[in-house]
Amino acid sequence: MTILEIHIDERDIARELRSDVADGLRAEPKVLPPKWFYDARGSELFEQITALPEYYPTRTERAILDAQAERFARLTDAKTLVELGSGSSAKTRLLLDALVRHGTLGSFVPMDVSGTALLDAVTRLAADYPGLEVRGVVGDLTRHLADLPDGDNRVVAFLGGTIGNLVPDERARFLGGLRAVLHPGEWLLLGTDLVKDPAVIVPAYDDAAGVTAAFNRNVLHVINRRLHADFNVDAYEHVALWNAEREWVEMRLRARDAQRVRVADLGLTVDFAAGEEMRTEVSAKFRRAGLTGELARAGFALREWWTDPQSLFAVSLAQAVAMP
Template identity: 75%
Template sequence: MTSLEKHLDERDLARSLRADVRDGLTATPKRLPPKWFYDARGSRLFEDITRLPEYYPTRTERLILTENAAEIARITDAKTLVELGSGSSEKTRLLLDAMLSRGTLGSFVPLDVSESALVEAVQSLGVAYPGLSISGVVGDLTRHLRHLPDGDNRVVAFLGGTIGNLVPEERTAFLTDLHAALHPGEWLLVGADQVKDPGTLVPAYDDAAGVTAEFNKNVLHVINRELRADFDPLAFEHAAVWDPDREWIEMRLRSVRDQTVQIKDLNLTVPFAAGEEMRTEVSAKFRRDGLTAELAASGFALRHWWTDPQGWFGVALAQAVQI
């Protein structure tokens, strides 16, 4: 049985895009949130990125889940699995298989901002798991956690290192909202990329084939199409920079010349100086102690921690506690 619940529609997305672009391109320094990478083209490009030799997070997290999904199922005895930012839900099948084998799982709730990606995932999973109740939620994980279906013994999976795309104050707000949506004793499974040598980190966001550069510039194509702007993607170059103080990667678009961009639907003129950079994504990297402290501050107690032999990526299982 499959169903879809919508808390975002095209008008909501249009308003959000307009607000983000106006706020971000009039800020100093300029910035855009990474969620606008992901139209159909951007989603395909990201799938290409996950298969690149430089991009270790996806395959490393998949290895950890492959080795530990059965233990996660045993520890949690989950009746409902919720996935935030589900996309294609590919890695989640490892958890679904383990939890169904355990015999406790009855429902799966994927949440994603992209209705098209969610519909595709729900339909595909409905065929693969005909006995499972699958209820897709079209929503923004920073705004709609309160709309997650209530249940008994839920596990919320937030995988892919996506938690690192939230800056610290956003992570605090997200974890606090998620804790409020869960009952004490319910679970959060979070994938977190770990701090490591910049020689490994930076190429993961600046691959030799230039796929990440195209993905980064896709936000310009989205704004051109949706807001009638005249960004020239060739007038910007991709940059990935490691910030050792904040311990995060910043993806930026750097203007190659002095230029002015018109965004007709916002009646906005945006000047760029040659060499000026606009931040398009933050990807924070974590240390176990730091993540444990962040979770605890929002009411989650770390119960288990799994990593790969190189210690490149961590998967944390935390439990909501009474605060």
């Protein structure tokens, strides 16, 4: 059985884009949220990034999931698997297969902001897992966690290191909001990139082929198309740098020379000085102790910590505990 629940539509997304761009271009320093990279072209570019030799997170996380999927199934006995920001749910099939073999899984609930992409994924999954209820939820993981269907012995998977795109206050709100919708004993499976030599980290965000640079600049194409702006996209260069104090990578766009940009749909004119940078993404890296503390403050207890031999990436399994 296939179900698609819609909690956000194109009008909601358009309003959010307008708000984010207006606020971000007026901010000092200027900033844009990374979610606006992902139109059809942005999603295609990101898929290319995940296959690049410099980009270790996707293949490393997949190897961890492949190695630990059977243990994950035995530990959780999950009846419902929820995936946040599911996209194509490619890596999640390792978990689905393990839970199906284990004999406990009854339903899969992928959540994504893109209704079109989610419908395609749900249709394929329903065909590939004919005995499984597939219930897609179109929503924003920062605003619609309460709309996830209630269930019995759920596991929520949030993979890909995407939690690193949230700054600490946002992570605390997200984890607290997720804990609020889970029952004690239910699970969170979380993928996190780890702190290590910046010489390994930074090239993953600044590849030699220039794919990440095109991905970064794609946010300007999105704004030009959807808000009738006139960014000269080629006038901005891609920057990726390691912030040692915050232990995250920052992606920025740097104006090569002075620019004046008109965003017609907002009635907004914005000036960029030569060399001025606009932040488009942070990608936080984690240490086990720090993540354990963040989880504990939100009401989760770390039960398993799985990593690769080089300690590049970790997949953690945490359990919701009773709140005081």
